[in-house]
Amino acid sequence: MGRRKTYERDDVTERAMRLFWERGYHATSTRDLTEAMGLNPGALYAEFGSKEGLYLEAIRRYESTVVPGHFATLEAPGASLEQVRAVLNFMGGMGAYDGSHLGCLLCNAGIELAPTLEQSEASTARFLDRLTRAFGHALENARAGRRLAEDAPVDELARFFPTVLMGIFVLARARVDAAVMRAAADQALARLASVTAQGRGGPAPVA
Amino acid sequence: MGRRKTYERDDVTERAMRLFWERGYHATSTRDLTEAMGLNPGALYAEFGSKEGLYLEAIRRYESTVVPGHFATLEAPGASLEQVRAVLNFMGGMGAYDGSHLGCLLCNAGIELAPTLEQSEASTARFLDRLTRAFGHALENARAGRRLAEDAPVDELARFFPTVLMGIFVLARARVDAAVMRAAADQALARLASVTAQGRGGPAPVA
DNA sequence: CGGATAGCATAACGATCGCTATTCTACAAT
DNA sequence: ATTGTAGAATAGCGATCGTTATGCTATCCG
Numbered sequence: 001m002g003r004r005k006t007y008e009r010d011d012v013t014e015r016a017m018r019l020f021w022e023r024g025y026h027a028t029s030t031r032d033l034t035e036a037m038g039l040n041p042g043a044l045y046a047e048f049g050s051k052e053g054l055y056l057e058a059i060r061r062y063e064s065t066v067v068p069g070h071f072a073t074l075e076a077p078g079a080s081l082e083q084v085r086a087v088l089n090f091m092g093g094m095g096a097y098d099g100s101h102l103g104c105l106l107c108n109a110g111i112e113l114a115p116t117l118e119q120s121e122a123s124t125a126r127f128l129d130r131l132t133r134a135f136g137h138a139l140e141n142a143r144a145g146r147r148l149a150e151d152a153p154v155d156e157l158a159r160f161f162p163t164v165l166m167g168i169f170v171l172a173r174a175r176v177d178a179a180v181m182r183a184a185a186d187q188a189l190a191r192l193a194s195v196t197a198q199g200r201g202g203p204a205p206v207a
Numbered sequence: 208m209g210r211r212k213t214y215e216r217d218d219v220t221e222r223a224m225r226l227f228w229e230r231g232y233h234a235t236s237t238r239d240l241t242e243a244m245g246l247n248p249g250a251l252y253a254e255f256g257s258k259e260g261l262y263l264e265a266i267r268r269y270e271s272t273v274v275p276g277h278f279a280t281l282e283a284p285g286a287s288l289e290q291v292r293a294v295l296n297f298m299g300g301m302g303a304y305d306g307s308h309l310g311c312l313l314c315n316a317g318i319e320l321a322p323t324l325e326q327s328e329a330s331t332a333r334f335l336d337r338l339t340r341a342f343g344h345a346l347e348n349a350r351a352g353r354r355l356a357e358d359a360p361v362d363e364l365a366r367f368f369p370t371v372l373m374g375i376f377v378l379a380r381a382r383v384d385a386a387v388m389r390a391a392a393d394q395a396l397a398r399l400a401s402v403t404a405q406g407r408g409g410p411a412p413v414a
Numbered sequence: 415c416g417g418a419t420a421g422c423a424t425a426a427c428g429a430t431c432g433c434t435a436t437t438c439t440a441c442a443a444t
Numbered sequence: 445a446t447t448g449t450a451g452a453a454t455a456g457c458g459a460t461c462g463t464t465a466t467g468c469t470a471t472c473c474g
Contacts, residue, residue, distance in 0.1 A: 001472040002420025024319055026233030030462055040423055041463070051462065103318065110381035111310065111318040112231055124381035132387070153397075156390040163391035167374030174317035174331035180339070183363040184370035190360075191398040208442045209450025237432055247453055248433070258432065415474100422469070430461065439452070444445100 009047065010061075012037040017058035021105040024112050025055055025120075052117070059123050062105045067127070071134055079138035081147050081196065085189060088161065091168050092185025095178025103173030107166055131162035142196075152195040164188045216254065217268075219244040224265035228312040231319050232262055232327075259324070266330050269312045274334070278341055286345035288354050288403065292396060295368065298375050299392025302385025310380030314373055338369035349403075359402040371395045 015037045019028050030051050034041055048054035068075075070090070074083045094100045110124025136158030142148045168181045222244045226235050237258050241248055255261035275282075277297070281290045301307045317331025343365030349355045375388045 001418065003422075003470045003472090005421065023322060024233075026231075027319075027323055029460080031460085040421090042423085042465090043421070045463065046421085101322070107377055108318050110377060111315050112234075114381050115230060115308070116234055121381050124377075125383050128378065128381070128383050128387065153394070156394055159387045159390035160394035163374035163378060163387065164371060165374070166377040167370035167372070170314055170317060170331075170373040170377060171335065171370060174321050174328050174335070176332055176335050180335065180366045180370065183366035187360070187363055187367035187398055191394055191401070194398070194401045208448070210440045210442095210452075212451070236430080238430085247451090249435090249453085250451070252433065253451085418471105418473085420469105420471080423467090425464105425466080427464070428462100431459075432457105433459105434457070435455085437452100437454080439450105441450085442448085444447085 005043075007037070007039050007043070012039060012047070013054075013057055013061050014065075016054050017061050017105070020055055020058050021062070021102050021108070024108060025117075026112070056119055056123075059105065059109060059120070063123070063127070066105070067130070071131065074134045074138055075130075077137075078141065079134070080141045080145060081138070081192075084135060084138050084142070084161070084192065088164075088185045088189050088192075091165050092182045092189075093178075094168065094172055095176075095181045100172045101175050104166075104169040107169040108173065128162055128166075131165065132158050135161045147197050149195050149197060157192065157195070160191070161188060212250075214244070214246050214250070219246060219254070220261075220264055220268050221272075223261055224268050224312070227262055227265050228269070228309050228315070231315060232324075233319070263326055263330075266312065266316060266327070270330070270334070273312070274337070278338065281341045281345055282337075284344075285348065286341070287348045287352060288345070288399075291342060291345050291349070291368070291399065295371070295392045295396050295399075298372050299389045299396075300385075301375065301379055302383075302388045307379045308382050311373075311376040314376040315380065335369055335373075338372065339365050342368045354404050356402050356404060364399065364402070367398070368395060 016033055019033060019036050023032075030041065030044065033051070033054065034044055037044065039047075044054065048057055071087065073079060074087050076083070104127075106124050106127040109120045113120035114124065115121075136154060139148065139152070139154040139157055143150070143152055143154055148154070164184060168184055171181050171184070223240055226240060226243050230239075237248065237251065240258070240261065241251055244251065246254075251261065255264055278294065280286060281294050283290070311334075313331050313334040316327045320327035321331065322328075343361060346355065346359070346361040346364055350357070350359055350361055355361070371391060375391055378388050378391070
């Protein structure tokens with residue numbers, strides 16, 4: 001009974017996510033949000049409880065839609081060297097895309113709010129852990145398939161690559177020259193190449 | 208003529224810088240600032256013009272005091288492989304220090320304010336460029352001294368290392384496990400080792 | 415068709431924001 | 445000692461913040 005909602009939760013959450021992503025938490029007012037989401041303050045608070053609640057919901061949406069969009073292949077059970085390379089390659093080329101200046105919402109959230117909002121710090125740590133597991137899994141697969149050297153430092157590489165990605169996200173948001181991102185990703189790939197089975201002991205890889 | 212100031216500009220700027228560093232721009236109010244700096248609002252505005260002016264001054268102070276504290280050796284004319292390794296090593300061990308959760312003010316500024324404050328974006332880009340030049344210079348020295356392979360990709364490495372550092376700063380602020388930072392730095396060092404003169408064609412370096 | 419009710423639209427709440435005006439005080443010059 | 449002035453201290457400005465209360469409207473149930 002009663003009136004029907006004129007919005008869908010997913011849709012308005014998406015809009016809020018994009019605004020937080022672009023401007024950050026504090027620089028986005030609840031009036032900006034209601035306007036972009038196309039709903040009145042009452043509806044916002046009935047639906048999400050608070051600005052903080054909406055922010056955390058936006059983070060959840062990011063984790064469940066944007067992150068898989070970029071890392072689903074890497075997280076697939078059969079992921080191996082190709083998927084590791086593809087992810088690094090893609091992120092290295094990110095500077096060429098419109099919208100790359102947004103960076104990564106989870107990275108941004110960690111920087112802006114880690115000292116004051118525990119759940120924000122946690123989301124960044126969770127993201128890092130997720131990436132580390134994904135890279136680790138794919139690298140393990142590669143080693144099991146004898147495509148990596150026996151003693152390749154899989155765990156360290158699995159921690160290294162996400163860190164490089166975080167660095168690239170920072171560069172992207174600061175609108176640094178795309179060539180820097182490209183070079184960073186290429187050097188990470190070169191490190192990987194130096195522990196691949198055929199690359200082992202060969203000439204220094206990458207130009 | 209008239210009354211004497213009861214503060215020193217350097218001192219209050221330092222205090223403001225530390226507060227901005229810890230909390231970010233928006234989460235630091237002018238009341239927080241006046242309290243921490245030990246001066247009244249009038250003095251703050253007479254001295255710095257605005258909150259934004261004070262922030263930019265804090266950034267300048269960071270660039271002229273904190274940055275050299277960490278990178279002076281790398282920026283020295285004679286810097287070579289040792290200095291490159293030392294910087295990466297130090298940043299890799301940063302997680303062990305109290306206060307590492309602050310991250311890097313310039314990195315934080317880029318993430319939080321790049322979309323809305325041009326000068327903040329510029330400061331991050333400037334920092335990146337500065338690091339790139341420093342690494343590039345040191346690596347050039349190393350190559351000239353035949354300590355790097357002839358065809359070592361100096362320019363790419365010089366762009367790669369600062370990116371890794373940015374990633375480590377993000378991790379630090381999100382209080383990620385210190386071992387991740389250590390691993391990231393170690394893998395960057397391993398990439399370097401693979402293009403050093405004696406490392407060339409040898410076994411895959413680093414455990 | 416006529417309550418009951420859930421959601422929309424609007425206004426406005428108290429608090430805090432960045433910033434400024436005012437008043438008082440300490441020091442320098444005469 | 446008097447006076448002019450720069451700075452300190454305080455109060456408070458208008459604006460905006462996150463949030464909530466109020467009245468109106470559309471829909472469901474009987």
